[in-house]
Amino acid sequence: MSHPKTPHVVDARYMEPPEPFTKTMEMLDTLKEGEKMLLLLFREPHPLYRVLKQNGHAYEVELVADGTFEILIWP
């Protein structure tokens, strides 16, 4: 799945926990210099935010009309 923001997307909206977390961490490991990834969820993943901050990643969040949180993450 691709998205205008980035081709690297984890669409976790219908996944059962902890799959969104593990899929995100796996994709972060595959990103190259300057690349960004997008996580799609129907909630804000505060525990993931804490891990991202601890690992020095940056992220920005946008809530779109259908209730999806688009979380753009980069190393």
Add this chain to the structure above:
Amino acid sequence: MQALLSFDKAPPFAAPLRFFLTAPFFALLAGLLLVWEGPSLLVSRWTPGTLAATHLLTIGFMLQIMLGALIQVLPVVAGVNIAHPLTVSRWLHGGLSIGTLLLAAGFQFGEPDALAMAAIILGLTITGFLMVVAPPLFRVSSTSPTIRGLKFAMLGLVGTIALGVVLALALAWGWSIPLLALADLHAAWGLGAWGGLLLAAMAYVVVPMFQLTPGYQARLSWWFPVLFFACVGFWSVAVLFELPLLAILAQVVASLLGLTFCIVTLRLQSQRRRARPDATYRYWQLGLSCAIFALFSALTVTLWPAVKDSNEWPLLFGILLITGGFLSFIVGMLYKIVPFLAWLHLQNLGESKVPAPAMNKILAEAAMQKQMACHGLAVVLVMGAVFAPEWLARPAGFAFVVANVFLIWNLAGAVHRYRQHALLIARKLAAL
């Protein structure tokens, strides 16, 4: 579930568990009161026994679990960390339990001193909770409808407890205030601005996560809390300044907003991707159906003055919303949270060397479904008892007692199995 209740920053199991295990005993007491009092409990919502039973359910059951669960989930749904969760839980649990028993005794036996003591203990306990939880919550920015909803719900709790304390002290010390109008407002703040908004804020997260449904539309979930809160605010202004038309308008809009939320949630659940309906799903379906009927009955009472003076309709509204609605939502969520917390703590005990048992080994689906059937029957009987109290009041009370004994059995069984597995894991780790 892991995203909702991650071990990272999770309080100890004992923190929320004390609330979850104690709350059904208060519902059990309410059932026993109905068995004891019989038809007289359903004569009007103003009888001493009815007021006692209502507060056993709303504070003893609902508020216990709501505040206990908030301590557990605030770090995960809002990124808000509470300092010393175990100490906060102990004080909160003690204050709520003693305060509720005193309040119920004060109503039931007409004891002004018990009422005044209850008002002071509950007022101080909930103020203490708010002083611990509100500052960190209001410091985080409202990046999601859940955080925004939680902030409005906290304001709702402030309004509820302020009105409740004033009403209890007025009853105890004979102050001259418009008791009936303020009691209606107290109920609106408690069941709407606090309970309803807290439920909506949590539903935005748990409905898509538990049932794998689509999310709530952003515009609806963003504006629902502020519009609903505004309605309760206008209703309060209308009571203070005696503006009956404004009160009716606020009540109608609040009921329509509540109906919209329930119907949207039902629609989302109909689009779920989890094929098999579990106890949580069924409990939510029951809760939403009862809440829809309750809100229609509230609209009828508001718009049809002849009905307003009857005893049955306001009672039916309260029974539908509290026992059919809130109790169903809450038990449905408990059935997800308790097995998951047990599993999470066992997994942590196993240190990745000894696996935790599956969640259905902690609490079996069949036991939850059977308990739900008892609860459903109790709700139907209590509703029937409003119209045929002589025939149905005591059977309804008995059914309610059975449903809550079953709930205690299920929850205590889950904790017992958790302890057994914890011992087993410790032995296996020692043998490695």
